[in-house]
Each structure stands twice: as structure tokens, then as C-alpha cells.
Amino acid sequence: MKNDNAREELISYISEKGFVYGPSPEIYGGVSGFFDFGPLGKLLKNNIENTIRKEFTKFQFYEIECPIVMPKAVWEASGHLSGFSDPLVSCQKCKSIFRADNLISEQSGDEVEGQDNKNLEKYFDGSKIKCPTCGEKISSKVSNHNLMLKTNVGIDTEMYNRPETATTSYLPFLNYLRFFRDKLPFGIFQIGNAYRNEISPRQHLLRGREFTQAEAQLFLFEEQKKDFEKFSEVENLKISMIKAHGKEIKISLKEALEKNLLKNKAYAWAIGITYSLFKEFGFEDSVLRFKQHEKMAFYADDAWDLEINLNSFGWTECCGVHDRTDYDLKVHSEKSGKKLVAAKENGEKGTPHIIEIAMGPNRILFSILDQCYNKKETDEGKTKLHLPKNMAPIKAAIFPLMKKEELQKVSNKIFEDLISDFVVQLDESGSIGKRYLRQDSIGTPYCITVDYDSLKDGCVTVRDRDSEKQERVKMEDLKNWLGKNI
């Protein structure tokens, strides 16, 4: 169903149900690439971010938070000020503006992303490319459009909304070093917003101009990569991998290392924990693969993307694992004049390398909904979302069988008891059948009905979303029961 209809259907469903609204601000017409997360979308996003937190914390990475707005000097040093741009062309007739590479790809079928402006202009010289708005042939120059959002702080300090969290995470390196008592390797991660001023982004949450990143950074000396001990914990994971210009193979990480598909244990470990994390989100093996970059950044030692096969948009990058070498710390040492180095075991000072795991919670959110929506059961217009239980926004809904005070009282008590540990919802309007449908349509795993028997035997009926089986559970056991089943 990889077609426009499927996309529109999915996007309208998740808006209607309260997951994602937009483009935002809707009542003022909206600006492309900006979205509101509704009540269910925000709960799902929190589940995703908390799963990321939990997993990285397990590996003793510590979360940090750096400013979104950072001064020019930072982006000069990082290279974003000169290098972070898209190639644009404009139509001479109607003045519409387009991304040159996208326009060429769409109309010529050639993949030209990453080519320089001179090469792109050759396509326009031939005058085969037409303006999608007015139909005129386009023959303008290709110019660079920097993708950062510029602002001013104080009276005239030039600053930018960050284009990535990574750079901001590197700058306090010496503070981290003190916190970790000068011992490498250590890891930190940051979850926060970043900005890319794309020209007319059109892929919903997959291409936000404002978007959330979750980026983990492992700092270690180059010589620590080879014998990275924790690798043994993930070495038997079997993963689909596509080497640059190669074919897809399913291979264990141990084998991938032996066959030089991956270069060292530390990097392979990062691939492994990333894969495990995406399994935690509920994605099936068959829709996950790692693909090596065909064009590597000049400073990168290795780079693989985790892709998910979406029903709406096909294979989509949702995470990248990058060995950034000692490039970042060296550049910021040089430009700031502060020595971002650490002592090795032999006492020598050296610049640590960085292995980065960079993912987009918004893309993950969209992907989870994409996968569940495709597998939904629709029966006479009824839709059931089989969201993974750990990702479901509402864990359980509590129904008094009827709007009677004695049933409502017990339902309220159950609500108050459960809400401290689980996001649960009270729903008393409509028939029980209608209430089941309502919860199914937003993926709630369990519905708890309080009936007149409950007043006598202290039990409630718990109905399972997937099997639709019903079970009587003692009220006092409900919290444990839910804890075990979710």
C-alpha cells in the first residue's frame, strides 16, 4: 500500500484519534514541517523517549541537556554555517522555489542527492526540467540555502536554533570528564529538539522542520575500540545488513566482524544495542535493516543507517550509527583554544574518538503507527490498532457497566489506584461494546469492566485487546496483573 492514498489515510487517522495534528498552527493555516502532538501522540512519544532513556541508562550512559540556541562560533567550528545547506532553484516565471536535487530526481529519475551545484545545473541547462507550479521550463542557477534558523540574542549576538543535538553535546566534554572521574570510555545522551529549514517538506513527521533527536555519544580512545568487552553481550544478534554497493545479508554481529563488514567491537556493539532498542519499540525483524552509507562524511570512519520498511513511505532511515573519529573534539579544541583531551592509562594525553547513535523519536513514532495501522483489523469500519503493549498510550480503560453511583464509585477507586503506575482512562458513556471499539481504535491493551458481581466478589472483567478473551481478576491484584502483562 505504498501509495499516496495510504499515506493520507494514515495521516488523517492519527490526527482524528488525537495522535498528531498539523501542520501547526492549524487555525492560522499551518506552516509545513511543524506539528502538534495530541494527548495520545504525546503519551506514545513519552513511551518512546523513556524506552530510549531506560536502555541507555542500562549501559551507564547519562542523559544531559544543552541549549537549543547556540552562538555563531559553535556552528562556524562545526562546519554547519558553511556546509549545512540545500541546493535551490527558482522559477523565473512564477517565482516558486524548489530543491534542485529533488526536482531533478522527480522529473529525470536520476538520483542526484549530494552532487555539487555545477552538476545539478547541467540538468537545468538542458531545459528539460519544468516548474511543477506553472509548467515553465526552469533554467536558473542553483544556489545554496543554509538550513539553520538564525536569530539574534541580546542586541546583536548572532545565534542559531541548533540543526542537531550532537554538536551541543560535545562542547561540555571537560565537564563530563570530571563527572566520570577522568575514566574512558563513557557515554552521554541527549533528547531534544533540532531544526532544519527545508524548502517545502512534505513527508509529515518524517521531515519536520522542528523535530526531536535522541543522540547518544560514546567517548573512547581509538585503541579501546578493538577489545570492547561489552560486545560479547550482543555478538549473536542476527541482523540484516547492506554494505555500501553490496547486497543484503542476514548475519550475526560476530560474523559481521570476522568478515570485516564491521571494523571493530565498539562500533559493532553500538549497532547491536541500536537493533535491540528498535526491537523494544516493537518492530519486526523483517522490516528492519542496517545500510552502510555510500558517501561517508570525510571525517567518518564508518556510518550505517537503521532503516524501517514503512507501508506509507517505503524504506526510511530512523537511526544512524556513526564513528565520528576524533574529528569533533579536535575541531572544537582548535577553534575554542581549550584542549579537549583526556589521559590514557599510560599517562599520555589524547583526543578521544566518538561513536554516535542518532535517532529521531518523531520518525519512530510515525513508524510505529504506520506498522500498526497497516495490520489493523477493519470490520465494518471498525479499526483495531495492535500497538505493542509497552508503547500503547493508554494501558487500560475502566468501565462501570452502567452509569450507577455504586459502579462509578468502585470504578473511580480502581482508577485512583492504578493511575499512579499506569496511564489509565475512565469511560462511562455508551454501551460496553462501543467502549471496547473506542479503546481498540487507539490500541488500549486492556479494558476493565466493573459490574454488579464486582460489588459482591471484588472481581472485575479484564478483556484482552488482541485475543478478546475475558478474565475475572481480583481488584486488589489489578496493579500486579497489569504490571506483569504489560
Added chain:
Amino acid sequence: MKNDNAREELISYISEKGFVYGPSPEIYGGVSGFFDFGPLGKLLKNNIENTIRKEFTKFQFYEIECPIVMPKAVWEASGHLSGFSDPLVSCQKCKSIFRADNLISEQSGDEVEGQDNKNLEKYFDGSKIKCPTCGEKISSKVSNHNLMLKTNVGIDTEMYNRPETATTSYLPFLNYLRFFRDKLPFGIFQIGNAYRNEISPRQHLLRGREFTQAEAQLFLFEEQKKDFEKFSEVENLKISMIKAHGKEIKISLKEALEKNLLKNKAYAWAIGITYSLFKEFGFEDSVLRFKQHEKMAFYADDAWDLEINLNSFGWTECCGVHDRTDYDLKVHSEKSGKKLVAAKENGEKGTPHIIEIAMGPNRILFSILDQCYNKKETDEGKTKLHLPKNMAPIKAAIFPLMKKEELQKVSNKIFEDLISDFVVQLDESGSIGKRYLRQDSIGTPYCITVDYDSLKDGCVTVRDRDSEKQERVKMEDLKNWLGKNI
């Protein structure tokens, strides 16, 4: 200890220990009003935000997330474009720029905040105000400096980093209404960043140019305020309150309502749950008070600030409870052309009112550290932070008595077992005494030591931060034990 030394001492302590670094980016000299949250600071901030989440969720408020960057039309409508500004003066000689009202207050002792530019200029006409930088008398005009951070999106769409989350929370009102199935009252909340381009902010986290807000919005019809049922749950709370131009009294919310200190039950309920929330953060009654605004915004029906008595900065506003009436929804209805109304029980359409609870997690974080640092025990340079257990960044530290494989193995197993539920730390370097001190200095409530007896009896020694008492606990019970004690 309300003096500059105390402030500097606190700020340097929380930087050294890994709570808050800055101004950020430090290695490039830093920009006032921007900070990094280090590993401990971010854990503390997460504890604060998750406590806010939990409390509001308990009251069936749903979290949402809106964009930080919003177009001009929004800020025109909200009034921020014309009205959200500070009065500035500049020194004719050295060109330094100052906030006019602050400069006047500092040098004349008069409280002039909120006065219009004409009034402020009278102080400068007298030429008694001198430039703090060069000493020259200042006689310049007072001009308005808008506090929003302006940027451009696409090619030329004027947008701004939001000055508050509130306005962005109001815009999707019709989406919320659908989610709540057209039934009022309902509540939503948003936690996210906002920006104020202050001229030379100097109060550390209390005046960030980038800062986090947590703002809850209760939507209800005016006539629903009077008989707001949930009020009964908080009516007996006794709170210190200062009415505008009045004296501080300690009074129950029920009495406050009877004596017309507060206008209605819905608003009094908002005051009550705010107060309970700040008690959850661990603040003592004696440092908390509510103070009514002396100058109310023209559209506000009532407004009280929750203030905390800080050792470093004195009474400081950390939260505001505002009855914003139907002003916001009416303004955005008018400017957007979309009718932001809902149906009352009698079928009539009406514009809901909004009661807002607006707080700053960064201020709360700073206040928690301020309170604990003041009460720290310092013994021969040793510092112990009595952080509330639910706020402590690290809940427990695990120490193998010595660096021996058999002890490390057991310690690692305990770590892996606990880390899925609690943020715990492994620490094996230095004497046990030194490790206790290290954990005391960052407020860790419990230290768990694995010794040779542990290998025989399966028990570990748990040491309590506050009482310093030690207790033997079975390893298999540790998770439950911590759960109960934190």
C-alpha cells in the same frame, strides 16, 4: 545567607558536582542566560518533570506538545508582538545598554517595574542615574526592546521562538474538544522550552533566556467554576497567602473561599493542587507562600504566584496560577476566523474560560538545590546534600568492598537487577568511607556494600544517607526494599 557569596558558592558547587554548567557554551566564552544540565542536573530535572506529569495525569490532564517556533500571526494575535518588551536605555558615552526600570530601582530605590516609558524617562531627566559601566550620567530616551527571538522559515516566513508554551497550547483547542468528546471541563498540559531575550540576565537558572515551562490549562465554562466538585479534596489545605496590598495569613482553602480571598472553587482547587505539587518536590511549608498580583493583566480575573524563600535570592516566583477568563480563546477566534467554542449542557455554544497553572522546572530545580545546599552538613569540608529521596538523581550506589572479581561480579548483578527500576551507580574506587562521602555530596539516599559475607549469606549492607544507620538486606529483596523506602 542571602548574599552574593552564598550565591556564588551554591552555583560553583552545583557546577562542580555535575548538576548545571554554564553559561553555555563554556568553551566559547558562554552567552548569558544559557545553561547545560549535566548528568545529575538532568536526572533531577527529569524527576521534577515526571512528578509534574504524574500529578497532572492523576487529575486527568493530558500532556500535549506544540512547536517551539510559531509564525508571526500567532504572536500578533496573542499580543506578544506589540506588548512583550522591556524598557531599555543606553549610555551616550560608552554605549552600554541597560534595562531602564532595573537601573532606576537599583539607584533610586523606587519600585518602577511596569511603569510606562514616559514615567521612567522622568528619572533620567533628573540626571541622577549613572551608567554602571563608565559612571556617565544617563539621559537617553527609553525604548522598547521586544523579548522574542525572531527567525525566518522557508525563504521569508517570519517566525518566533515562543515566549511561553501557553499560547501554543490554546491553538489546537478544537482538536482537544474532539478528543474529550465535547465535554468540559478538561485539562491539558505542556512541558517545553520558551525564550525571553532579556538584556544581561544575571540570576543563573532563575533568569534563563532559554528555559523550560510546565503549563497546565483547565478549560471550563464560567458557570462551572462555582461548583467545582474536586475542590473538596483540597479544601482543608492550610496555605500562607498574601492578598494584593495585604498581609500574610495562614488559612485553609475553604476559609479563603468563605472570606473571598479566592473567588471560586475551580480557582481555589488549582491553588490547592499547585501547593500539593510543591510539597511533593520536598519544599517545607515555611518557605512557601502564595502572593496575589498587585497589577493584574487587564483580561485576568485573578492571579496568584507561588513564591519560594531561597537562601540565595530571597522570595522567588516559581509558579503562577491565572484565571485568564475567555480572553485567549476569544482573541484567537477573532484573529483566526475559527470559532473556538463548545456546547454547554443546554446546547448553547459558549467560549470556555481557562485557568492556568504555569511553572518553571529550571527554577524548581535551582530552588531544590538551594534549599538542600543551605541545610547541608559540612564537616571538615565534607558536604552532605539531604535531597528529598524522590528527587535524588542517583537512588543508590553499589560498592564492592574491594576490587576483587567475586565481589565485582555480585555487584554487577545487583546493578543490572536494579537499573531497570532505579537510577543506580556502581562505584569501586577508593575506600568505602570515601565512596560514602562522594555519594553524600550528591544526595544519594542509599549506599549498598557487597562484602565477603554477602557471598555466604546473600545479604548486603545498606547505609542510610541521613541516619547513617546500616542494615543488612537480602539481595533478592533489594528492589522491593528500595521501592518502599524511596
